[in-house]
Amino acid sequence: MIREIVTYDINRKDNPPVLTEKTRQVTDFKAQETIDCVNDLNDTLDELIRNEGNKRGAIGLSATQIGVDLAISAVTLGDKRYMFINPKLEEENGNSRLFRIGCFSLYKYRAMVRYNDDVVISYYDPEGNKQKLELKGDRSCVVQHEMDHLVGDLLFERLEHKKEDLFIPRESLYKDGKVPLRNHGPLFELRRRMGMQKVQSTPVFYSSLFNDYTDYRAYVKKAAEERKELLDMIVEHTPDKGKILEAGNGTGALSVCLSSKGYEVTSLQSDEDMKDLAVRINEQNETSVRYGIAQIDELPYEEKTFDTIFSYEVLETLDDETLLKALKEGLRTADKYIFMVPTIRIISNGLKGNERLRSANSWKDLLTKHGFTIIEEKITADGGNVIFVIR
Numbered sequence: 001m002i003r004e005i006v007t008y009d010i011n012r013k014d015n016p017p018v019l020t021e022k023t024r025q026v027t028d029f030k031a032q033e034t035i036d037c038v039n040d041l042n043d044t045l046d047e048l049i050r051n052e053g054n055k056r057g058a059i060g061l062s063a064t065q066i067g068v069d070l071a072i073s074a075v076t077l078g079d080k081r082y083m084f085i086n087p088k089l090e091e092e093n094g095n096s097r098l099f100r101i102g103c104f105s106l107y108k109y110r111a112m113v114r115y116n117d118d119v120v121i122s123y124y125d126p127e128g129n130k131q132k133l134e135l136k137g138d139r140s141c142v143v144q145h146e147m148d149h150l151v152g153d154l155l156f157e158r159l160e161h162k163k164e165d166l167f168i169p170r171e172s173l174y175k176d177g178k179v180p181l182r183n184h185g186p187l188f189e190l191r192r193r194m195g196m197q198k199v200q201s202t203p204v205f206y207s208s209l210f211n212d213y214t215d216y217r218a219y220v221k222k223a224a225e226e227r228k229e230l231l232d233m234i235v236e237h238t239p240d241k242g243k244i245l246e247a248g249n250g251t252g253a254l255s256v257c258l259s260s261k262g263y264e265v266t267s268l269q270s271d272e273d274m275k276d277l278a279v280r281i282n283e284q285n286e287t288s289v290r291y292g293i294a295q296i297d298e299l300p301y302e303e304k305t306f307d308t309i310f311s312y313e314v315l316e317t318l319d320d321e322t323l324l325k326a327l328k329e330g331l332r333t334a335d336k337y338i339f340m341v342p343t344i345r346i347i348s349n350g351l352k353g354n355e356r357l358r359s360a361n362s363w364k365d366l367l368t369k370h371g372f373t374i375i376e377e378k379i380t381a382d383g384g385n386v387i388f389v390i391r
C-alpha cells in the first residue's frame with residue numbers, strides 16, 4: 001500500500017514524534033507488522049521514484065517516514081531494491097566529506113551534511129538472513145542518512161552550521177518566483193540590504209555540484225563558455241605552457257580548462273571541502289591541476305613563481321583593505337594579475353549575496369589611486385563584468 005509521507009516543518013513545534021524517536025528493532029520477521037512495513041515501504045518508494053526519478057542512483061525511505069517505528073529502511077541502489085532491517089554500521093573506511101542531500105520528510109529543503117565516504121554495514125533481509133554490504137560515495141551517504149532516520153535523527157545532527165547548511169535550493173526559489181530570475185545589480189543590492197537576499201556560504205552556493213553523479217565535464221565546459229572573455233584574456237597574457245595561479249574560493253573550473261590547454265596550473269581553494277570538490281572535478285576531467293588551500297591575501301609562494309595569477313567571483317566579496325592586500329600579494333607571486341569583477345550592471349543568477357558592486361570606473365579609480373598599473377581593461381559584452389589586467 002502506498003502510504004502518506006510524514007513530514008517535518010522546521011517552523012513548527014508540534015511535529016510528528018515518530019520522526020524524531022528511536023525505532024524498535026525487528027525481532028520477528030514473520031510478524032504482520034514487519035511484513036506490512038516492508039510491503040508499504042516498497043510500494044511507497046516505488047511511487048516516489050515514479051514521481052521524482054532516481055537520477056543520483058541512490059534513493060531511500062525509512063519506516064518512520066511512513067509513520068512506523070520499526071528499524072527498517074528501503075533503499076534503491078542503481079536498479080536494485082534493498083530492504084535494510086536492523087542495519088548496523090560495521091566499518092568506516094574512507095574520509096568523511098560533505099554531501100548535498102534531500103529528505104522526503106523535509107520536502108523543499110536541501111542540506112550540506114557530512115558523512116563517511118566508504119562504509120560497511122550489516123543488516124537483515126526480509127527473510128531474516130544476515131547480510132553485509134560495502135557502500136561508497138553517494139550510496140554511502142544515502143544509506144547512512146536512512147540509518148539516521150531509524151535512531152530518530154533527521155539531518156539536523158549532521159549540519160555543521162545549523163542556519164546556513166539547511167537551505168531551499170536556489171533553483172527551486174527561482175522556479176517559485178521568489179527570487180527574480182535575473183538580478184539587476186542595484187535591485188539586487190536593495191534586496192540584500194532589505195534582507196530579502198540571503199548570503200550563501202561557498203559550499204552551499206556550489207551545493208548542486210557536491211554529488212557523485214554530477215557531470216563535471218559538462219560543468220567545466222559550461223563554466224568555460226560563460227567565462228570565455230576572461231579565459232581569452234588569461235591566454236593572451238600568459239606565455240605558452242606558462243605557469244598560472246588561480247586564487248579564489250570556487251571550484252577551479254577555469255583552472256581545469258587552462259590545464260587542458262597545456263598550462264601548468266595551480267588552484268587555491270578556501271577550505272578542505274571545496275578542495276575535495278575541485279580535486280574530483282579535476283580527476284573526472286583528466287587534467288593535472290595542483291591544489292592548495294590558502295587565503296587570497298597570504299599566498300604560500302616565492303616571488304614571481306607564476307607568470308599570471310587570476311581570480312573571479314572573489315575580489316568583489318572582500319573589503320577594500322583585504323582586496324588591496326590580495327592584489328599586492330598576487331603581484332608579488334606573479335608578473336600579472338588578471339581578474340574579473342561584476343559591475344553595477346551585473347545581470348546574473350550567480351550571485352552569492354555578499355558582493356560589493358561598483359561601476360567599472362570606480363574599480364579603475366581604486367586601482368590607479370593605489371598605484372597599480374592597468375595594462376588592459378575590458379567590459380564584458382553584456383556590460384555586467386569588467387576584466388582588468390594589472391601589474
Ligand SMILES: [Zn+2]
Nearest residue numbers: 102103104105
Ligand atoms: Zn530522509
